[in-house]
Amino acid sequence: MSTRKISPISLKNLTQSNKEVNQLTRESIETALLFLLERKEMKHISVSELVRKAGVSRNAFYRNYKSKEEILELYYERTSQSVKEKWNALQKKVQQDGVQQSFSDFLHHQMEKTDYNKAISNVSQWIKEKTKRG
Numbered sequence: 001m002s003t004r005k006i007s008p009i010s011l012k013n014l015t016q017s018n019k020e021v022n023q024l025t026r027e028s029i030e031t032a033l034l035f036l037l038e039r040k041e042m043k044h045i046s047v048s049e050l051v052r053k054a055g056v057s058r059n060a061f062y063r064n065y066k067s068k069e070e071i072l073e074l075y076y077e078r079t080s081q082s083v084k085e086k087w088n089a090l091q092k093k094v095q096q097d098g099v100q101q102s103f104s105d106f107l108h109h110q111m112e113k114t115d116y117n118k119a120i121s122n123v124s125q126w127i128k129e130k131t132k133r134g
């Protein structure tokens with residue numbers, strides 16, 4: 001039986017395809033969790049329910065995350081980083097244009113852009129519970 005070789009281009013394409021599939025899987029899981037958080041608290045959401053809603057396998061879930069809490073931790077980190085980058089860009093604009101805006105005004109503006117919903121409430125509750133324990 002002969003050994004089959006994969007060309008460097010095919011290997012590169014396969015690697016890219018795998019990255020894209022993993023990203024879609026993570027997005028599906030994250031979206032499903034946020035959807036479920038609109039209906040119930042985190043402690044009442046099972047991994048089975050989450051993967052069923054996301055349309056992925058339990059193996060796919062555990063290949064990407066250690067727990068459902070990790071999803072929120074990563075989402076929180078990403079969101080925090082995004083707000084920080086927006087704040088820094090705003091500060092640069094303030095320095096250049098002389099526009100005045102306080103941090104609380106900035107946060108209020110960001111909150112106005114986001115519809116308050118049950119998912120945000122449940123995430124806030126989860127953060128409070130986590131910080132009480134930790």
